Amino acid sequence: MTGHNPGMNVTGHTRRPPSIRDVATAAGVSYQTVSRVINGHPSVKEATRERVLAAIDELGFRRNATALALASGRSRAVTVLTANTTHYGYASILQGIEEAARAASYAVGIGVLESADEAAVTAEVRRAADAGGGLIVIAYDPAGVGALAAVPAELPVVGVVETPASPPRGDRPWVWTDDREAAYQATRHLLSLGHATVHYVAIPSSTRRTSARTSGWRQALKEAGAPEPSPVQGSWGPAGGHAAGLRLAEDPAVTAILCGNDDLALGVLRALHDAGRSVPGEVSVAGFDDAPHSAYLTPTLTTVRLDFTGLGRAAFALLHGVLEESAQIAPHPVSVPELVVRESSGPPSA
Template identity: 90%
Template sequence: MNVTGRTRRPASIRDVATAAGVSYQTVSRVINGHPSVKPATRDRVLAAIDELGFRRNATALALASGRSRAVTVLTANTTHYGYASILQGVEEAARAASYAVGIGVLESAEEAAVAAEVQRAADAGGGLIVIAYDPAGVRALAAVPAELPVVGVVETPASPPGEDRPWVWTDDREAAYEVTRHLLSLGHETVHYVAIPSSTRRTSARTSGWREALRAAGAPEPRPLQGSWGPAGGHTAGRRLAKDPAVTAILCGNDDLALGVLRALHEAGRSVPDEVSVAGFDDAPHAAYLTPSLTTVRLDFTGLGRAAFALLHGAMEESAQVAPHPVSVPELVIRESSGPSRR
């Protein structure tokens, strides 16, 4: 609100300069915290900034300086718990650093569509965080032009990646190993696995961890069942597993799959955990409230998102360098859905 009552155009650096009786370069120095400004001058400028409600135009800043305080998250999904939580973590950290956060959804894994999305994200300016938990994300990460700052949120790599790979992940393999061992320790002969879709043609980290635990225990290694990301896929897989009386323990690639499996077992009249134990992955908000409540592995997705941003932030500003490859440690949460084998 100014005296004339008209506030069409926001105050610019020149308006502030006029009001403070200095040149606009001096205003630029003040808003950039440049040291060589006489305190009295600075105060006058600050007063003018305050009076006019001046805010530095981010677009002009980006164009003139060639760098923009922005990050775009590229993801195949925004509603699943893990994805949404990573996005939340990125936003939290970005907000704290006064970065704008954009989002681009990879609706298709088709090469051309992915390339187009990466271009859109690049056009937005700033850095990129790519969630590479699925084929679309993996392709997007690979398609990012070399000159763009980028951090990938990836599955646990099979082997330690080079220092130059700006990646973050949770230790899914270890998590899968732990929860599988928990189920085996209850006396189950083996553990069946309903997998989330894998990001590549290679075996996923969760699948590896599960298999290693079976191997270590000398347990039979059944073929993993392919699920999807949601409960419907778990339900389909659960119906097949429910038919086999030898199945007494099922690990699911995430809590939504587990929900579908629980439902399928219920429909087949097989009680959990008395006849079959079930465990999930993620510790989504609903896991604790299902009946039976779900044994699962808690993963710190928001922390992962924050770590991804921190890494990117370090790459985009010479200050605040961050250690590469942050890894968050999973935590086994034992609830009602897993119990002793009755065989």
């Protein structure tokens, strides 16, 4: 008797391809058990493994990709879900993941989250889940946050988040950078030079809540008893920084600016130059991330260094431990911020 193939309807027209959930239903096991079979875990009983393999064969689930993995006994692959692959932080995290995965003989696939729309995010998560293996989600933006929340509970996943204040649900592992402390250090540095306050050009927040970087800036101002100017919303790139910089340059009371990343700072430096305001003579500028170009700007950029590549390596190591059943599930802060003082910051002019 031939079983039902979810990939075909009664008229013979093609529907969606069978998913890992279909395999679990057909085999009478959990989603997690199917994932373990695909990944070759020795903890699965032989009878259960054979039942899952039979369901995979009958349904034609990912025959080309999965059959090869099963033939070798393990799917040595992970998928990274990210909304961006080019900005410095994202790209450096991806670099770290790929370096660590390559050392462990794992392949890395990348799923780009092109929209924060719930349906689009869910579809991308489903595609990644159906590929087998584990997931790493870079949750630095609304699309990434949505993707991390949409990952089925049974799927091995590690989140890369900007703050431990809003970790992934349950006991899922995650890694993070202390963005709050980094912004706090940069703001304290500018205040220590004698500036009355520090203006802030913000990157987009990952959620509707205040970002960790904004919180660190506010904390430093509050502790110093300094006025809190309204943050100027930027973007991720230099164009947003240039627009924000032109706006701030119009106010002669502005003597110090903290930018949410180094690309914004690049735009702010250009805007101040265009407006005829010298750096650091009239205005001090600090960035965030210590991107490679920050040491070669004119003037060289004061910034806060975060080890994004190390963060990526740690994310893979944590996921690898989960897949190999050898990791302790716990928050894993890895990137301690380091203030890098360069030419763009100095005391206010008399």
